[in-house]
Amino acid sequence: MSTEPTAAPADDVVYDPVTRRVHWLNAVLALVTIMLAWGIVGTPRHSAARGWLITLHGSCGIAILALLLFWAGWRLRHRSPSLRPLMNWFEVALARTIQAALLLLFVAMPVSGYVSLAAAGVPVSLFGIVSIPPLVPVSGRLSQAAIAVHLAGEFLIYGLVALHIGAALLHGFIRRDGIFERMLPPPKL
Numbered sequence: 001m002s003t004e005p006t007a008a009p010a011d012d013v014v015y016d017p018v019t020r021r022v023h024w025l026n027a028v029l030a031l032v033t034i035m036l037a038w039g040i041v042g043t044p045r046h047s048a049a050r051g052w053l054i055t056l057h058g059s060c061g062i063a064i065l066a067l068l069l070f071w072a073g074w075r076l077r078h079r080s081p082s083l084r085p086l087m088n089w090f091e092v093a094l095a096r097t098i099q100a101a102l103l104l105l106f107v108a109m110p111v112s113g114y115v116s117l118a119a120a121g122v123p124v125s126l127f128g129i130v131s132i133p134p135l136v137p138v139s140g141r142l143s144q145a146a147i148a149v150h151l152a153g154e155f156l157i158y159g160l161v162a163l164h165i166g167a168a169l170l171h172g173f174i175r176r177d178g179i180f181e182r183m184l185p186p187p188k189l
Contacts, residue, residue, distance in 0.1 A: 014182045016078050022071045023183055026064060026106070030161070033060040037154070052128075058117065059127045061110035068106055086177050095167065102160050109153045116146035 015023070036057035043050040083092045117124050118134040119142040125131045136142060172180030 013081050015080060018074055019078065020183055020185065022067060026067055029060050029064050029067065033057055033064065036060060055125060055128050058113055058124060061113050062126055064106055065110040068103065081182055086179055098160055098163055102164065105153050105157050105160065109150060112146045112149040112153065116143050116150055119143035119146060
């Protein structure tokens with residue numbers, strides 16, 4: 001019987017705890033935001049319930065944006081573990097491209113959502129508590145353009161998140177190369 005302790009993953013192989021928490025908090029917020037969006041679609045126009053769902057949906061989007069800004073600052077000082085040699089150059093390039101596209105979309109979605117409402121003259125607030133001033137002029141064209149960006153972004157996010165999850169599952173359950181585990185909470189010893 002061996003008395004050696006179970007080796008924990010090396011710090012340079014896994015993401016740091018803050019990055020892992022931000023990743024999973026962002027995933028939960030994105031899921032809640034999507035469910036709220038689906039609720040908006042099924043709610044009668046000009047109803048109080050629809051207005052409240054729009055406020056919650058937008059507030060979750062703003063929370064995602066704030067979380068991403070925090071994460072970007074964190075990443076400046078905390079490097080991510082290398083994907084090499086576990087993945088070839090093409091897989092690394094594809095992973096980085098999908099991550100960058102998701103990052104851009106998670107910024108573009110709250111911004112386009114805000115612009116669509118503010119340009120339509122609709123008051124925007126954070127969870128109904130803090131009013132966000134209109135930073136764009138009232139313009140039907142601008143509002144419609146922002147709605148188009150928001151809707152296109154919705155379907156791009158669905159596709160990219162599906163690719164991201166598919167790749168994670170590929171690494172976790174088929175290749176079993178340790179990539180998947182790098183973003184999971186550390187095992188309890």
